Amino acid sequence: MKFGIFFELSVPQPLARGAETKSYQDALEQCRLADELGFTTAWAVEHHFLQEYSHCSAPEVFLTAAAMTTERIRVGHGGVVCVPQINHPIRVAERAAVLDIVSGGRLDVGTARASTITELGGFLADPDSTKISWDEYVHVLPRLWTEERTAYEGTTFSFPERPVVPKPVQDPHPPLWVTVTSPGTERDAADRGIGCLGVAAASFKEQEARTADYRKRIQQCEPVGAVVNDQVATMNYLFCHEDDAVASRVGGAMFTGFGLLNSHLLWAREVYPTPAYRSLGNLAAGSVAQIRHDDPGEQRPIPDGIAIGSPDQIIKAIGIWESIGVDAINFLLNTTDLVPQEQVLESMRMFAAEVMPHFAKETR
Template sequence: MRFGIFFELSVPQPLAHGDEVQAYRDALEQSRLADELGFSTAWAVEHHFLQEYSHCSAPEVFLTAVAMSTRRLRVGHGGVVCVPGINHPIRVAERAAALDILSGGRLDMGTARASTITELGGFGVDPDTTKMSWDEFVHILPRLWTEDRVGYEGATFSFPERPVVPKPVQDPHPPLWVTVTSPGTERDAADRGLGCLGVAAAGFKEQERRTAEYRKRIQHCTPAGKSVNEQVATMNYLFCHPDDEVAGRVGGAMFAAFGMLNSNLLWAREVYPTPSYRSLGNLAAGSVAQVRDDDPGRRRPVPEGVAIGDPERIVKAVKVWESVGVDAINFLLNTANLIPQQDVLDSMRLFAAEVMPHFAEGGR
């Protein structure tokens, strides 16, 4: 089992001067500590216009800073928006290759197609085209990384033959992933030989179903790239504290705040019925984010599988994730600066000292 960290770079409102700067500085400090403690990967989303929820609109710049300040930590796009009206595929290939070079071959390349009408509409993108463009992206990127000259005529973008440089360090190219927010995307990943990068928290049963389907289908895949990336990662939340009650109070507030921000996003399906978006964003079946309660003011218990609690509680939760076949868990560490930075760092240290050894080779 590998453990990573996952950044949305959320910033509280009202936005004060320096808040965004502090959010980026905190994230870089967390990345440096993650590198020291043995976390595997730092993932960063790509979002646009989502004020407060995510101020991470240039992840390639942020991830380069992470790479330059760490030695072993892999850097991951979680993921690049594969829509030509937002990112041209040649520019995506060029930036990714440069990042792979600068990181010394530590790039993981996640792909996505955006879920909110705020983002798609802001760039004038037709939601009906995004699944097509994503499919074209994941097939053309490996060619741009490995072939001397490439030209392309497609349904959603075309370009004349050109030598696209630089080329990435990793052979044959960086591992390819697709972000998974709703049921069904794991099948798309498996059919193309891509890693399954969960970015919406799912409960044990739902994750087990998705993982089993993925493992079965990827055995018969037609790889989009030059290699198969058979890995399943899921997203979670982390606040580890010696006192389970304190952990639940502090981490629970962070978990609830992220859910509130997430629920206020304007998902494409809500305003633009299309077969390309079959569920309302992250509100997928079995999601741990789905909490029902008639009293909105009552403190809710931390849902199953969420890594908020004392080390013993978190070990038990992670062991279940391990049992359902998950290869990696990526943790959101904070939301809108709700948790003081020192407490976030202390949580990471305690998790590394008391939880991670249980999942190392020859663990406790």
């Protein structure tokens, strides 16, 4: 089992001067500590126009800063938006290659289609074409990284033959992933031989079904790249504290706060109904929003599988994720500054000291 960290770079509203700077500085400090503690990857999303939820619109810059102040931890796009109006594929290939070079070959490239009409509409991009463009990107990116000269004639973009430079350090090229929110995307990943990067929390049952389907299908894949990346990663939340009550109170605020921000985005999908995007509650089955209580003032329990609690509790949860075939868990550490930075860092230290050793054979 590998453990990573995952950044949305959310910033509390109303936006105060220096709040974005603090969010970025805190995240970079978390990256440095994660590197020291043995976490494997630091992932950063790409979002645009999503005030409060995510101010991470230039992840390649953030990831470069993270790479420059760390030694071992990998840096990952979680993932770069594969829409021509937002990121031309040649520019994606170029930026990724440079980041792979300056990081010493520590880059993972996750791909995505963007989440809402808020983002796509801001660039006048057509939501109905994003699945087509994503498919074209994942086929052409490995070519741009490995071929001396490349030309492409496609449906959503085309370009004449050119030598795209520089080339990545990793041979043959950085691992490719696709971000997974709704069921079915894991099949797209498997069929193309790329990693399954879960970016929405899923229940044990749902993740087990997705993982089994992925494992079966990838055996017959037609790889888009020169190497198959057959890993399954899922997103989770982390707050580790020796006192379960403290962990539930502090980590629970972060968990429910992020869920609230995330739920606001769901309605943005309804503005432009399209079969290219499923209408879904982007929340795990069994989430706090679905748990009923007779007393509205009662503190709601943390759902099963969420890594918020004492080390023993978290070990049990991770053991189940491991048993259903998940290769890696990427943790959201904070949202809108709901957890003080020193408590975030202390949680990371306790997790590394008391939880990671139980899975040490799979951590590095």
